Amino acid sequence: MYHQSQALKFDIPLFLSYIQAGFPSPADDYKEKSLDLNEHLIKHPAATFFVKIKDDSMIKAGIFHGDLLMVDRSLKPCDKKVVIALHEGGMLVRRFRKIKGKIYLMSESPEYRHVEVSEDMNIEILGVATTVIHPV
Structure with a gap:
């Protein structure tokens, strides 16, 4: 079993623009900020x-x-x-x-x-x- 206290933090890029299933926009080639999945998924x-x-x-x-x-x-x-x-x-x-x-x-x-x-x-x-x- 994996417990939250053992979690490692990674700098995962988050691109704030929405993506299409087709070809990407050249303007989307930059990172806006990092995403901490713990912050978004773990309430307790x-x-x-x-x-x-x-x-x-x-x-x-x-x-x-x-x-x-x-x-x-x-x-x-x-x-x-x-x-x-x-x-x-x-x-x-x-x-x-x-x-x-x-x-x-x-x-x-x-x-x-x-x-x-x-x-x-x-x-x-x-x-x-x-x-x-x-x-x-």
Whole structure:
């Protein structure tokens, strides 16, 4: 697991003009300022961690095998949010659903099972997903 306190800062250029999918403008060849992704993506640094996704259980949510998921432990799970949970000795990523007073951890793929949470189960919600980093 990667923690925010271990983050290195890099001087990543930020070009303030919008880009086209076609040919670039010669006027866009200069750097306006640096971009600190921590500043833009991490709202609660002490409560943020990253996990790497190892299956396709959330493909309909746009989360794929190999993606990096940013998770905030300080956020409370609420209906329809994507969460990381400890269940049966491992971590899983699921959509948190509260339906008619019952809590479910729903997969976003028909090949993976949903989990109906009952009081006798040992499930811990570790945090709410805030960002998906999907390599191209």
